[in-house]
Amino acid sequence: MNEPCKAWALMTESAVYLQPAFILRHRKYRETSLIIDVLTRDFGRISLLAKGVRKAKSKTAGMLQPFIPLLVSYFGKAELKTLTDVEMIQPFSEIKGLALYCGFYINELVGYFLHKYDPHPEVFGHYGECLSCLSDGPNVEAALRQFELNLMECAGYGLQLEYDDNESPIESLKKYEFNAGKGAVEVVDGPFSGKTLLALSSGELTDPQVLSEAKTLMRTVIDVYLQGRQLKSRAVINKVFATAQRLDQ
Structure with a gap:
């Protein structure tokens, strides 16, 4: 074997x-x-x-x-x-706790965004890498954002994160809105900082504020392409987070 x-x-x-x-x-x-x-x-x-x-x-x-x-x-x-x-195939790392629910989330994404019998060996590689990161524990959010980005790219929905809709380079201190079709649009009080867009592009997802904005951005984009379909795992993860927060209070 x-x-x-x-x-x-x-x-x-x-x-x-x-x-x-x-x-x-x-x-x-x-x-x-x-x-x-x-x-x-x-x-x-x-x-x-x-x-x-x-x-x-x-x-x-x-x-x-x-x-x-x-x-x-x-x-x-x-x-x-x-x-x-x-x-x-041995050995492999088991995923537990919250990471387990996150694993079911990426499974749902794969089911929605990949057509049956359409080969995507690169997605298979990204999937395995994401599971490895989930098993490690501390970088769960970063692992999910990276997998979402990679899956979108492989499925034909890649995000332009280095330039705005006017083809001007993204600037870290500016604010932007993000449209799934147009990309980043500079707005004075936009919900996403240029710093977050550039961090997503480079894969440097360590800053808590960047991770928070990146999660909102990716959820917004994914929901557009889901066209109203609901992710069951997302609702479960939200309940787990809510329960954990209550226990911590």
């Missing part, structure tokens, strides 16, 4: 072997099976039928969980493929 050659997917006309993957979500199917939504490295987001994995003696069910790096093998010419084998 740890041999380098196993990190590469093998493929025949109707079967794929040892494809690096993460499970995004799953749902019950009939009495003993699951349908799982999977982010693969080379084939994008796909759906797999995992037959019999809910049986009491199944050795596979414990691996078919989000945030575990896997090698999956499957076959089929129809849209819903059939899982034939799964291996867990």
